[in-house]
Amino acid sequence: MTTTRRPTLERIRALRGRLYWPYLGVFLAFHLLLPLAFVPQLFSWTGLLLVPVGNFVFGSMGVNVGYHRLLTHRSFKCPTWLERTFVILGVCSLESGPGHWVAVHRKHHQHSDEEPDPHSPLVGFLWGHVGWLVVKSPATSGLFFHDKYARDVFADPFYSGLHRNLMWFWVWVAHASLFFPGGVLVGLAMGWSWPEAAWFGGSLLVWGVLVRTVYVWHITWAVNSLSHLWGYRNYDTGEHSTNNWFVALLTNGEGWHNNHHAAPRAASHGHRWWELDLTYQALVLLRRLGLVWDVVAPKVAEARVIHRGPHRPRRSGRDSALPSSTPSPDAMQDGDES
Numbered sequence: 500m501t502t503t504r505r506p507t508l509e510r511i512r513a514l515r516g517r518l519y520w521p522y523l524g525v526f527l528a529f530h531l532l533l534p535l536a537f538v539p540q541l542f543s544w545t546g547l548l549l550v551p552v553g554n555f556v557f558g559s560m561g562v563n564v565g566y567h568r569l570l571t572h573r574s575f576k577c578p579t580w581l582e583r584t585f586v587i588l589g590v591c592s593l594e595s596g597p598g599h600w601v602a603v604h605r606k607h608h609q610h611s612d613e614e615p616d617p618h619s620p621l622v623g624f625l626w627g628h629v630g631w632l633v634v635k636s637p638a639t640s641g642l643f644f645h646d647k648y649a650r651d652v653f654a655d656p657f658y659s660g661l662h663r664n665l666m667w668f669w670v671w672v673a674h675a676s677l678f679f680p681g682g683v684l685v686g687l688a689m690g691w692s693w694p695e696a697a698w699f700g701g702s703l704l705v706w707g708v709l710v711r712t713v714y715v716w717h718i719t720w721a722v723n724s725l726s727h728l729w730g731y732r733n734y735d736t737g738e739h740s741t742n743n744w745f746v747a748l749l750t751n752g753e754g755w756h757n758n759h760h761a762a763p764r765a766a767s768h769g770h771r772w773w774e775l776d777l778t779y780q781a782l783v784l785l786r787r788l789g790l791v792w793d794v795v796a797p798k799v800a801e802a803r804v805i806h807r808g809p810h811r812p813r814r815s816g817r818d819s820a821l822p823s824s825t826p827s828p829d830a831m832q833d834g835d836e837s
């Protein structure tokens with residue numbers, strides 16, 4: 500396995516002219532606005548509660564389920580209206596449109612921790628966490644890239660429409676704009692004065708949108724950075740993915756990343772009884788309700804299991820994570836549907 504080289508000073512200098520300001524500007528603006536959360540009038544317990552609730556709704560159901568397990572890996576089936584609901588929730592996490600997200604992630608699975616992995620932290624922690632997002636990269640943009648890695652997603656007019664004219668960004672703006680007036684209306688309904696209701700609306704905007712969006716960014720990025728650097732491995736996957744309990748706890752399951760690289764199509768990322776995957780538990784509930792079906796179960800070749808004891812595993816290649824409509828058709832066969 501070849502690993503990505505650490506950047507030299509020359510490489511870092513070369514990056515200067517290649518900063519991608521639309522993303523960098525938004526990231527900087529959001530982080531600079533974070534101190535608003537410490538303004539006493541802009542704090543409410545309801546606002547604070549909206550961070551974990553928003554993480555579950557927009558992060559776990561939107562990004563984990565909609566963007567990742569459904570659109571990228573087709574880990575289960577569901578009605579079209581529900582698929583699009585998941586994806587719109589994902590859009591509200593401001594992590595680019597679904598087609599682009601899927602293309603980047605499939606490329607990561609295909610080239611994990613080797614050139615041209617878009618975000619290997621072996622280059623450097625900061626690069627794998629967020630640096631790769633703020634540098635222009637012809638290798639992860641453009642029609643050819645999207646067609647190669649996410650043709651199936653862009654073929655759907657609903658998803659290509661979200662990509663066109665940055666519609667995904669405007670959907671995020673629309674959802675964000677509901678929090679302040681929603682809070683004011685609730686405050687007035689409770690019989691509070693206009694200023695009290697306005698501060699409450701502000702707290703929902705600051706905590707429910709600003710803090711939650713930044714929080715979901717960082718825990719998503721932590722899967723790319725922390726879960727390729729620190730943690731334990733259940734499987735010999737041919738790259739550096741790890742199971743990181745801290746990331747798994749924050750992301751409701753995505754941190755069991757070595758398991759995920761071993762069985763990319765599996766709907767469950769927790770493979771041992773104690774590897775809690777709340778995102779998968781939500782899918783189990785939805786399956787009981789008849790809303791999802793053909794849920795792909797983990798299936799990893801015995802040769803890849805890392806045994807703790809005298810038996811040593813044989814080294815083997817990695818599975819691809821691409822659906823059959825993309826260049827690598829074997830990825831749809833790494834698990835059983837149940």
Ligand SMILES: [Zn+2]
Pocket residue numbers: 607611722723727740756760
């Ligand atoms: Zn990975």
Ligand SMILES: [Zn+2]
Pocket residue numbers: 567571572604608759763820
């Ligand atoms: Zn994946």
